[in-house]
Amino acid sequence: MNPPTTLSPEICREIDHWIAQYPPEGRRSATLAALRIVQEHGGGWIRPESILAIAEYLGLPPVAVEEVARFYSMYELKPTARHSVSVCTNVSCMLCGSGTILDHLEKRLGIRPGQATADGRIYLKPEEECLAACAGAPMMMVDHVYHEHLTPERVDEILESLE
């Protein structure tokens, strides 16, 4: 007998669009999309209440939604910042100097991966695996945009362009 939790009508509409992509018994397939939508509308992270609400909306056990949310590193379950920066540190990028890039970022922003700047501007994602842009290594992703062939100067330029 829990009080009902609700998602905004706008979010529900977007989720419904995804539910419609699957056969009725495959409603749970919309979990991924629902989590993404909720994250986008929620300032870049997913609140525990939202997990519960998604579970209720899709008719799933809450822990099954949490399981998915915790499996994929693209979902943030803690508050982040306005912009999310992921530096790839996998083999190709590492060989091409991703270490220098990450060091530079850490120094400039004064934060470690997994932390956000105090002004809430930039969030540095924890260790990211290969983002499939090896040809342009070293690379980083800023809010879903890939930036390749990075140098510390280039990184500064990119950071400055972020409000």
Place this chain on the structure above:
Amino acid sequence: MNGNVTPKTIHLEINGVACEARPGEMIIQVADRVGIYIPRFCYHPHLKIAANCRMCLVEVAKAPKPLPACATPVTEGMCVQTRSDAALHSQHATMEFLLINHPLDCPVCDQGGECELQDLAMGYGFDHSRYEEPKRVIADENVGPLISTDMTRCIFCSRCVRFLEEVAGAQELAIVGRGERSAVRSFLAGEITSELSGNIIDLCPVGALNSKPFRFAARSWEMLALPGISAHDAMGSNLYGHTLRGRLLRVVPRPAEGRNETWLSDRDRFSYAGLYHEDRVVSPKVRENGVLREASWDEALEVSARKLEDTVSREGPESVAALVSPQATLEELYLYEKLLRGLGVRNIDVRLYRADFRDGPRGSRAEVPGVLSATEWESRKACLLVGTDLRSEYPLISWRLRRAAEAGARLAALNPVQFESRLPLSFDRPVGPWGLVASLAALLGRLDPSSFSGELAWAAPWAERSGLSAAELGVLGEILAAGPEGALVLGELVEAHPEGSRIRALAAALSQASGARLIDLPVGANALGAERVARCWPDRGDPLPLLLDPPKKLYVLFGVEPEYDLWDGDRAVQAMAQAPELLVFASWLAPSHAAHASVILPVAAIPETGGTYVDLAGEEQSFEAMVPPWGDARTGWKVLTMLGQRLGLSGFHYEQRVEILEEMRARGSHPLNGAQSCIPEREGQAGPQDVRFPYRMGRRAVYGTDPYVRRSTPLQQTPLARLSRTLFLHPDDAREQGVQPGARVRPAGKPDAPVLTVAVSNRLPRGIVWLDSGTESAVGWGPSWGRLELDFPASTEILI
């Protein structure tokens, strides 16, 4: 084979032993049957196959690599080796992997001595470790008061996850995270709410999930395992009590195929924690100058005998009324009644939670047709549940029905409110209190319109106002269309229903018209035994309500806590307060006993006594005591025998318990003539009324069914128990009344009544104030069902 006929029997060889198997069976199932042991962690015969631990690797001729025996179906001519070099090598390797991250803390682990990992490491592992690097550590979480977690020990077999999803009906645990950071977690690290949760303790092959109440209490090899029977519902679940030096320290399931299989409800598993509660009565007590003081057995029996004799001789036997718990054994029930009848007293009742007594006295309940054995539940094709929160009332029947549903059975529930049933129900809309009667009437009208012509004429106006749509009636009708392969189940909310007799009458007619088996679930572990005892005498006394109003001169209680056990506890306590004498046989002291008893005779609790229960299928199960009575308590039947002798009654010389049952059987059975008629005699309301706020309703709290479970502190701390102490309102009612969720309330003018927290839920219809009975939280809130006298919330103190 030619690919088109599947042979009925498959022949294969395991370790050179010729075996036969059915198509689709896995190697491990066949090996188990012929007694060849293959090591395993994730495989469990009652869970779906996960094949994720790889401990069961075996060598199969012509297969290029070792295969998991739990997930490899047998094929014709297969040759399996479970102990060949290749098989042993794979098993060793798996074991080495599993032990990489497993801590070596067996000396401080409760699982030590009964640990599958420990056993298999002995049998299939190396005696030293090549792994010297740091081990990963997982933070423990608090999943509630029943289960302790040491998650670093987890080997990810997923048995716990699968059990909760498949057997308990709701996935509450998951393996969260990836790779080395995986961990078994509950939702947002919250508490597990299943009523069957304790089974994951048994299932966990390592010490990751252990019993919290038992934590560090004893080592498994020190204890004795003694067989017993569950005391909290009539499922008759078999169990083992683990005892050490005369104390019961733990309860685990005793496998019983047609009954509890290998499971146990949390109520049956953790109630033992109430045995040594501070409320235990450890010595006889008598009241002197208004104060209860300790007394010798001799004195207490003498005082009891005197008071009984005096009251009977001065006021007549009709001035005495006796109540007895349906948890008492057959032997106790029989001797209790025999003793009272010896004094001429006939006013004895056991139907403590019944609201409506119009359809017959005690002993008139039809026992024979309305029973299903545990496995028969599972083979139902359809089932209509009427007035029951099965998860709380009969946790293991709810599990059986879940299995029936998996096999295609259709289930529906007709309940006043919507419960979280964890069952796939084709109808589950809350119909409100009167909707129970009205819906059944409408169903009957649909099935057989002529049935309203005779004795059931009163039902026609109810049928008209059922509020069910034609489609809904169709859905419910389909359930009954299963005929004798279906069941119509009446639960404890029918027992508690002020129009219960109408529901029983309609259900009987529906069952007759459709052929569906009618099951009236016993309320209490030995409620059917009590019916049997009632029939040992040809005449019956008055039913319970008449025993309370007007109050009698002397009340006798056996295992009854009037404020918690009775449908209208407040009124019962009032009556007992007014009666000059109250004679109590009890294992625990309830506040009403302390306040009003003249004498208290301490009797042994169920694990301390031997006796017989009649289960819901009508079958007798006898059990022996597992531990001696606590303190100076004595076994119930012996106390009754002593009192019988003290009263000078004849026939109270028993050497052994069995003599009591023999004597009882020799008495035969006296069904009441004409009392079987289920037609309410008096004109009540002519159809359903509107439910006007505040109408109180509730079920018996899941952990408030009897004095024993009430004293189990761990059970009382569970989320389910917390819900039982919460007052639920419909959100609109709350808004109208200006009560916020979270408000703390108590009934006005009752400063001693406990303070309750208000919650809102739209699983209730409008007008309802939902509060479970059976706990101290419901004291002061009037009868279990009925309009609250209070003007809510005006006369309710809102404390925050």
